[in-house]
Amino acid sequence: MTIDYIIVGQGISGTFLSWELMKRGKRVLVIDEPKNNSASKVASGVINPVTGRRVVRTWEIETLMPYAVEAYTRFGEELGTGLIRQCNILDFHATPQMKMAFAERLHEEPFLSTPTNENDYYQWFHPAFGVTEINPCWLIQLHSLLNSWRNELRKKDYLVEENFDITNCSIQPEKIIYKDIIAQKIIFCDGTVGFDNPYFKLLPYARNKGQALIAAIPDLPTTHIFKQGINIVPWQDGLFWIGSSYEWDFTTLAPSTDFQEKVVSQLKQWLKLPFTVVDHIAGERPANMERRPFVGFHPIMPSVGILNGMGTKGCSLAPYFAHQLTQYLVEGATIHPQADVQRFRKILSR
Ligand SMILES: Cc1cc2nc3c(=O)[nH]c(=O)nc-3n(C[C@H](O)[C@H](O)[C@H](O)COP(=O)(O)OP(=O)(O)OC[C@H]3O[C@@H](n4cnc5c(N)ncnc54)[C@H](O)[C@@H]3O)c2cc1C
Incomplete structure (x- = not known):
């Protein structure tokens, strides 16, 4: 089977990324091992524009919040369930x-x-x-989002419910081969499991x-x-x-x-x-020292991508950055420089 992208993980990040890519006509396969204690399953689902003792605005909230509201509304309409x-x-x-x-x-x-x-x-x-x-x-209905989208992926045969083992995968600059699947690229939306990913483990998680x-x-x-x-x-x-x-x-x-x-x-x-x-x-x-997400492709292995590092703010960050990553893939648009994983080019090139 030949497809465009393998996505590892169906938390909020993998959910929005697969939704965005499929809307652009891309053929994806989502591999997710069901777990009850993933961050997206235990989160309360709040988008709060100000935080901390000093009551300051969260990073880029003027852009992230309106985008998220529109995205959850539209996604919910498509799934036939209120999500926000x-x-x-x-x-x-x-x-x-x-x-x-x-x-x-x-x-x-x-x-x-x-x-x-x-x-x-x-x-x-x-x-x-x-x-x-x-x-x-x-307030986001995260369980409705994850379960409804999982059912859609299942119906289309776009979901594999198993543990993805990177040692069973051939990763080449031009293509990815996993079992009987050949994909152009693989994108890791694997939350804290990704802290051990050989391509991205040097990021400051x-x-x-x-x-x-x-x-x-x-x-x-x-x-x-x-x-x-x-x-x-x-x-x-x-x-x-x-x-x-x-x-x-x-x-x-x-x-x-x-x-x-x-x-x-x-x-x-x-x-x-x-x-x-x-x-x-x-x-x-899946937090990190910089409190900024990790979005984009590996500097040395361009077929390997990441959408991770959402920390305490996955509900607002994931919709926007899944969209940016899709725009990057489909139109060559730029990724926010403070989110683009290329900012770690030197570290990731070691
Ligand atoms: C207690 C708590 C409360 C929170 N409250 C909020 C909140 O109110 N608002 C907010 O914005 N954020 C909140 N967060 C943060 C939010 O949950 C995260 O930012 C977000 O869920 C991260 O989503 P993700 O998709 O990147 O990762 P995850 O949710 O961790 O999803 C990763 C998925 O990948 C799968 N996976 C990983 N590796 C593999 C593999 N090798 N093979 C197959 N599958 C794999 C996992 O099983 C999982 O389904 C909270 C977090 C916690 C812990």
């Missing part, structure tokens, strides 16, 4: 210092405002040092573990994401996703009792409503 909705964050300030940090930014940052009905929220939460609304934020509790909170509305150190995010099946940790130093990917105890205690102090924890999930973010 606006769901603003209500940030409850735990200390007077936090209140001040937000107050300083309120005047200069249009994404921030003070809700007029702040007192309404105190029927569900214990009083805080004020509330700031981040508007707009977006950083492993980051994140955990979340899944809970039923029957009386809490699903209109907003509620934040106070932890986020309470409306999730699937009427449940809430509550997290997360950002762990740089860990020996196992298993959920930890420490995290569960800490979050349950935080919830009890903040939330007035009863809740029941029904699950505890954990996964690994």
